[in-house]
Amino acid sequence: MTTRAPAPSLLRFGAATAPTRRLICFPFAGGGPAIYRPWTRGLPSDVEVLVPPSRRPGEAPLDSIAAMVHSLVPAVEAATDLPYALFGHSMGALMAFEMALALEAGSGPAPSHLFVSGRRSPHEIQPPTINHDLPDDEFLTELERRYAAVPAAVRREPDLLALLLPALRADIRATETYERRSDDIVRCPVRVYGGSEDRHPRPEQLPAWQHVAEQPVHVRVFPGDHFFLTAQRDALTADIVAHWSEAAVPAERR
Numbered sequence: 001m002t003t004r005a006p007a008p009s010l011l012r013f014g015a016a017t018a019p020t021r022r023l024i025c026f027p028f029a030g031g032g033p034a035i036y037r038p039w040t041r042g043l044p045s046d047v048e049v050l051v052p053p054s055r056r057p058g059e060a061p062l063d064s065i066a067a068m069v070h071s072l073v074p075a076v077e078a079a080t081d082l083p084y085a086l087f088g089h090s091m092g093a094l095m096a097f098e099m100a101l102a103l104e105a106g107s108g109p110a111p112s113h114l115f116v117s118g119r120r121s122p123h124e125i126q127p128p129t130i131n132h133d134l135p136d137d138e139f140l141t142e143l144e145r146r147y148a149a150v151p152a153a154v155r156r157e158p159d160l161l162a163l164l165l166p167a168l169r170a171d172i173r174a175t176e177t178y179e180r181r182s183d184d185i186v187r188c189p190v191r192v193y194g195g196s197e198d199r200h201p202r203p204e205q206l207p208a209w210q211h212v213a214e215q216p217v218h219v220r221v222f223p224g225d226h227f228f229l230t231a232q233r234d235a236l237t238a239d240i241v242a243h244w245s246e247a248a249v250p251a252e253r254r
Contacts, residue, residue, distance in 0.1 A: 010050040010075050014040030019048035022084040023240070024076060026052065026092030026099070028118070028227075029171035030164065035230075042237035050079055061170035065091075065178045069098045077108055085113040085244050089229055091175045093119035097212065100186045113244050114186055114213075117193040117236075118226055120201040121208040122180050131172060136165060143172070146200055146226075185212050191243050192219045193236065195228035218243070 010024065011033045023043065025036045033051035040049055052072055055061055062068045076099060088096030093116035104110045131142045140161075190213040192206045203221045210217040220239060222232040229236055 009053075010072075010079060011053050013037050013049040013051065014043060014045075014047060017045055019082060020046040021244075022048045022050050022079055022082050023244075024050045024079065024084055024086050024096075024099075026086070026088035026095040028090035028092055029175060030168040031089075031092070038233060039237055042234045043241060047241075048082075050076075055167060061167040063170040063173045063177075065094050065098055065174050066181060068174065069095055069102060072099065073102055076103065077106065080109045083112055084109075085115060085240075086111050087115040087117070087240065088119075089117040090119050090226070091171055093117055094122060094175065094178055097122050097186065098181075100188065101182070101184050104187055105184070111188050114188055114190045115193070115240055115244075116190065116209065117229060118195065118198065118201070120205050121211055122178070123211045124205075124208060131176065136161070139165075139169070139172075143168075185214050187214045189215050189243075190217045191240075192217060193229075193239075194219070194221050195224040195226055196221050197223075197225045198228070200226060 013033075013036065023039075025039070027033070027035060032054045036049055036051045040047075043049065052075070062071060072095075080103070086096040086100055088094070096114060096116055100111050100114045131139060134142060190209060192209045194201060194203050194206045196203060203219075206219045206221070207217065209219075222228045222235060224231050
C-alpha cells in the first residue's frame with residue numbers, strides 16, 4: 001500500500017459571509033476539487049463547501065479507500081467546529097461512508113447527515129472486476145463502457161493521459177479492492193442518490209444502503225447516467241439543502 005504524509009487543509013469554496021455550516025465533499029475516481037466549486041451557486045450563502053485538495057506534483061497516489069480516509073481525517077476533524085454534513089459520489093461515496101464511521105467513533109462532533117451518490121452499499125460484495133491492471137487502451141475502453149468517464153479529446157492527448165492515468169488507476173484500484181473494515185453502521189441520517197440510466201449501480205440497488213445505516217435511508221433517483229450530478233446539479237444541491245435542514249441532531253455517542 002502506498003503511503004504519504006497527512007493531507008493539507010481542505011479547500012474551501014463559497015460562503016460569502018461567515019459560514020454557519022459546512023458540506024464536506026469527496027470526489028469520484030479521477031475527479032478533482034473543481035467539480036464541487038459550482039455547487040456554491042446552488043447552496044445558501046451560509047454553507048461553505050470543503051473538498052480534499054488535488055494531489056501535489058510528484059506525489060504518489062494512494063490506492064486504497066482506507067489510506068485515503070486515514071490521510072484526510074485530521075483535516076476533516078479540523079473543520080468540525082461548525083455543524084457539517086458529508087457528501088460523496090461513486091468512489092467518494094465510499095470515502096464519505098468510511099469518514100462518517102471514523103468521525104462518529106471519535107471524540108469530536110459527528111456529522112449531521114451523510115449524502116451518498118452513484119455507489120452500491122458498502123456491505124455488498126462488488127462484482128469481481130479487476131480493471132486497474134489492464135493495458136492503457138483496454139483500461140480506458142472499459143471505463144468508457146461502464147461509466148462514459150474518459151472524454152475522447154482526453155484520450156487523443158498522450159501527454160495529458162500520461163499525467164492522469166497513474167492517479168486514475170490508483171482510484172479505480174481503491175474502488176475495486178475496497179472492503180469494509182468493520183460491521184459498524186452510520187448513526188446519522190443517510191440519503192442516497194442515483195441516476196435513472198446508471199448501470200453501476202442500478203437504481204433498484206440503492207435502497208440496500210439501509211444495511212449500513214441506523215436510521216431509515218431515503219433514496220432519490222434523478223434523470224441521467226452515472227454522472228447525473230453534473231446535469232442535475234441545481235436539483236441535487238436543492239435536495240441536499242432541504243433534507244440537511246430537516247436532519248435530526250446527531251446521535252449521542254455510545
